[in-house]
Amino acid sequence: MNKYILSKKLYRNELATFYSFLIGFLIALAVGSLILFIQEKNPFDVFSLMLKLSIGSVNSLSNSLNKAIPLILAGLGISIINSVKLWNIGAEGQIFMGAIALNFVYINTSINNSQIYILLLLVSGFLGGAFCIFFPAITKVLFGVNEIITTLLTNYIVFGLTIYLINGAWKDPASLNFPAAAYVSESVYLPTVLGKLSSGFLICILFTLIAYYIKDKSVFGYEMRIAGGSELTAIYAGISAKQKAFFAMLIGGGFAGLAGAIELLSQTHRVSTGISQGFGYTAIIVAAITGMRPIGIFLVGCLFGALTIGGSVIQTIGVSSYIAEIIQATTLFGALVAQFFFSYEILKKDEND
Amino acid sequence: MIDVQLMGLLNATLQAATLLFIAALGELITEKSGILNLGVEGMISVGAVSGFITAINTESLFLAVIVGVLSASAFSSIHAFVTVVLKQDQTVSGLILTILGLSLSSLIGKPYVGKKLEVKLESLIDIAEPSNIFQVLLSQNLIFYIAILLMIFTAYILKKTMFGRRIEAIGEDLKSADSMGLKIAKTQFIATCVGGAFAGLSGVYLTLSYVPYWTDGMTSGRGWIALALVIFGGWKPYRTAFGALLFGFLEALGPRLQTYGFEMSPYIVKITPYIITILVLVFLTIIKNGNTGAPKNIGIPFFRENR
Structure with missing residues (x-):
């Protein structure tokens, strides 16, 4: 009936957690962009401003590290x-x-x-x-x-x-x-x-x-x-x-x-x-x-x-500061999704099985 | 005079209990299927804010309830997808669902903070000063009666119908349930979304009736108390209802202590429900010797090994 089966991977990439995090972060940025877009803000402008004001100078960088x-x-x-x-x-x-x-x-x-x-x-x-x-x-x-x-x-x-x-x-x-x-x-x-x-x-x-x-x-x-x-x-x-x-x-x-x-x-x-x-x-x-x-x-x-x-x-x-919180939470959800693909693989079922 | 005060206390008890009970009942169904959803707080919040926004914009309470319930249910499907389909850690996913739900509802609710609701869930029969228990019961609003129906309905479904027995089988013994050919993923997915819908109803009750306005963090831990209630009720609907009445009574009693002659700081009164919840949980776990009656497979993702 089911043509595909789920199988646990024998080897898990050592950097899987790291890659999952990166993928999750990208997904979160996409979700954040979408929310900004709905609020009629240009995501690129907002993110570049965030970047500039959080790590752009010694002062802002030290604020970020203090947080x-x-x-x-x-x-x-x-x-x-x-x-x-x-x-x-x-x-x-x-x-x-x-x-x-x-x-x-x-x-x-x-x-x-x-x-x-x-x-x-x-x-x-x-x-x-x-x-x-x-x-x-x-x-x-x-x-x-x-x-x-x-x-x-x-x-x-x-x-x-x-x-x-x-x-x-x-x-x-x-x-x-x-x-x-x-x-x-x-x-x-x-x-x-x-x-x-x-x-x-x-x-x-x-x-x-x-x-x-x-x-x-x-x-x-x-x-x-x-x-x-x-x-x-x-x-x-x-x-x-x-x-x-x-x-x-x-x-x-x-x-x-x-x-x-x-x-x-x-x-x-x-x-x-x-x-x-x-x-x-x-x-x-x-x-x-x-x-x-x-x-x-x-x-x-x-x-x-x-x-x-x-x-x-x-x-x-x-722009609401909750965007940052939403990006943080969505990063983890995105990472969980990515983790799945590092831990499992979808195999085609053998007809004789 | 005493009677009016007492009836006021009873009324507040019922309202606080309704709010906690609906969310707890939803979580009970989810947990029965073996899925732990720690996102109750977030789901209540999503239901509360979306119901409130709908009520303000459309002035239709019916629509507000529907939107609140459906959006919380849709929101809970994130948890269902991540834990049931992708088999990821239920604790992590549920916690993040709470964090995401709270920040998301703060974001979309921001323009509505401080706005006054023109329509409000009114009691079915308006009784200004109820003087006996029946009048108090009659003066509750529709969601209170829905909660009672849901309790009877849920207890019946879980115990007497095939669907309920399947949920329980999956929650208790995944392998046997699988070899019996039960559709585990489908059942767990549905149970999680039903839990979300219940939490949404509880949220709608919060913003359309209990405190008819919206402000950040107004769920104030009720989702977590609901989670404690499920343990208190031993995963049984009627016992959970009893627990909700007890917790609702304590929540209602706090602000009234002063009128009964107890001198207490209002700040301390505010934290008593949390202290009592913890103490009750500890007491209960001790007398049951750690065996609380939890579904055996709770928190364990289902994965059929290659055979």
Whole structure:
């Protein structure tokens, strides 16, 4: 009846993920063009303006890379957690929690040496992110509670907590119409390294390497892969799958919390609802599109950071910034479509079969 | 006086529950066929915005409901195509469906933010101040009754008809279903699109009745609560309805706590439904010892090995 059958390819091209990404990106640009076309805008003009204003000068390039920092760090966190085949949809909340924890420590301590103080604040951001995922993690390993739903719902709780704090206990009397916490002292700002580029980007490079090491080179990473792969193998190898899952989740949450801390110390300088603008969700796309590879996350994170900046600047010519988000999401859908053709082949059925 | 307050609470409970329940019921059907669709939030949003835009431009509620339902269903077919036809990861695809749905509806809804709806889904029988349960039930709008019919209908189809048994067979045991000659891809594709249509109806209820205006992110996590509801209901329509009433009650109770004499920050009140959802989910998973009654093949793409 069916003349064609589907067959899994024996060999999968090593660069399949990369090619899929490129194809996906082209598909997304085509979809983006179509939307712009419907809105009676010239896609070529809009895209070239986006390109110019996101990577055209040192200033715009550094803006783009600054935006990439939270995407990369949260993406790395998601990829570490995915080593044990679990999902972290709560990076958005963990970013906010990182900033909240930082501010909490900042208010309650005082250290004269600003370098040590910055380090302490960054560590508290990391711990804040880890704290944020603690409940989903402990209920996952102890009782098997669906971590996708618990981490996602945590986002709404932490966002509500942020609004509660900046309207109440932490409210800066000077912030009237746009409630926010008080600014941190200038002595703890993260210094810039080039143009507007924050030194947070260097931390980001360091953590990309750390994530690469943890995932691909360390014993812990190896054990995580086994724990995520097969329960029986893990038991046979004497690996506690639950313990690995628990620590993977805490570390991954910490990465996202660190992103919030860096965002506070380098961009917003205070706790506000602007700490994250959906970075935690975009990070899911960044992580998934690279097949959870840290180096890939770093590169795609930079690209998506530029896209986000490009999306926000084209608002000045009356184009919605949502175009950038739609391109990002469609890239992943396009990549999924392309992945199919790298993993399967359609064969003609043999008549004698 | 107490009675009027209580009836107000009951009314708000029913409305909040209807919204959650329709989306959850759709997801239940999809998941029964073995497809996990995490895109509920995005699909509700697409249905909500397209229904709202249609209502503003045509002033026809009937057309608005149809457009909302069909566009969300068409939108869910992206997920069906990627996971059923192309056999890609259901978690990834569903998540992106949510992200894409939210940004897409923000894009097309932008010119409509703050616009007032001239037509609104009115209750069938207008009762200004319902004083007993029957009056509250009677004063609901059409979608509430449709939701009840859908519940009975879905429960019947899943349990008593061949089509329903096929869906369940596919969700439970792909290999046996395949050797029985069931059309797996077709069934899963349909189940996913039906789930999308239900989410669209829930979205239409949101913008045409529950809060009759459009603003960004107004679904505010309801799609995810609906996903939790499916687990809560153990993949059974009636139990899911009970869960929806419970969650709807909690959502309705929050803003009213102050009138009952509880001093609570409104910001904290807002996050209670999410906290309670998590706690209920944890409690439920513990008492069922991890065995929630999920379809066994959920999330596993079907691929017939070469023989």
